[in-house]
Amino acid sequence: AQSVTQLDSHVSVSEGTPVLLRCNYSSSYSPSLFWYVQHPNKGLQLLLKYTSAATLVKGINGFEAEFKKSETSFHLTKPSAHMSDAAEYFCVVSDHIPTFGRGTSLIVHP
Amino acid sequence: EAQVTQNPRYLITVTGKKLTVTCSQNMNHEYMSWYRQDPGLGLRQIYYSMNVEVTDKGDVPEGYKVSRKEKRNFPLILESPSPNQTSLYFCASSPRGSSYEQYFGPGTRLTVT
Numbered sequence: 001a002q003s004v005t006q007l008d009s010h011v012s013v014s015e016g017t018p019v020l021l022r023c024n025y026s027s028s029y030s031p032s033l034f035w036y037v038q039h040p041n042k043g044l045q046l047l048l049k050y051t052s053a054a055t056l057v058k059g060i061n062g063f064e065a066e067f068k069k070s071e072t073s074f075h076l077t078k079p080s081a082h083m084s085d086a087a088e089y090f091c092v093v094s095d096h097i098p099t100f101g102r103g104t105s106l107i108v109h110p
Numbered sequence: 111e112a113q114v115t116q117n118p119r120y121l122i123t124v125t126g127k128k129l130t131v132t133c134s135q136n137m138n139h140e141y142m143s144w145y146r147q148d149p150g151l152g153l154r155q156i157y158y159s160m161n162v163e164v165t166d167k168g169d170v171p172e173g174y175k176v177s178r179k180e181k182r183n184f185p186l187i188l189e190s191p192s193p194n195q196t197s198l199y200f201c202a203s204s205p206r207g208s209s210y211e212q213y214f215g216p217g218t219r220l221t222v223t
Contacts, residue, residue, distance in 0.1 A: 009150075032209040043114075043200060043214035044153075051209060090152060094208040097168055100145075100152040 002027040004093045006101035014109045019078040021104045023091035033074045034092040081108050112137045114215035122221045131186045131218050133201030141204045142184040146197040191222040
């Protein structure tokens with residue numbers, strides 16, 4: 001069985017400050033891990049994915065995530081938030097059927 | 111342009127009236143799936159298909175049917191919709207299985223009264 005927990009339902013930052021969205025997972029196998037972003041009234045778009053290569057994964061729009069097996073975490077970070085980053089973010093674990101986290105809403109203040 | 115399309119984008123219907131939401135992809139992907147998104151619950155998989163004529167249940171299949179007669183199409187069928195199926199539905203496709211990036215359609219907002 002697998003599960004994924006996004007530790008914050010909302011994260012609020014000021015423009016230009018760092019972003020940290022936290023994700024913990026559990027899986028019986030070596031799963032694939034993803035972060036997707038959903039802008040208002042849009043479908044989901046892949047930010048980045050981990051598939052057992054490098055543990056630090058770089059994605060689009062300056063986002064990156066680090067896979068830490070010992071902590072079963074896959075936190076998403078960005079050094080400097082932009083207003084356009086305001087969106088819903090989903091962490092996904094998949095060893096067969098993908099399991100989505102409940103989402104973290106990122107709010108960016110000017 | 112590579113894309114996943116869904117129709118209709120918005121649908122209001124009444125309890126018990128059969129409906130179909132279509133999904134089509136033009137990327138020759140083998141894997142397709144349907145999700146529903148509800149506030150506070152994230153996305154939950156309804157059904158998926160590994161290839162033509164191969165479909166399987168996801169986490170929340172009750173009340174839904176699918177078919178995969180052609181590689182590009184994966185319609186979602188609600189034989190007798192109920193109000194608890196009011197939700198935002200997404201179709202997605204990927205080259206092979208769920209370990210690959212999924213490409214999502216724009217969503218279908220369904221209201222059942």
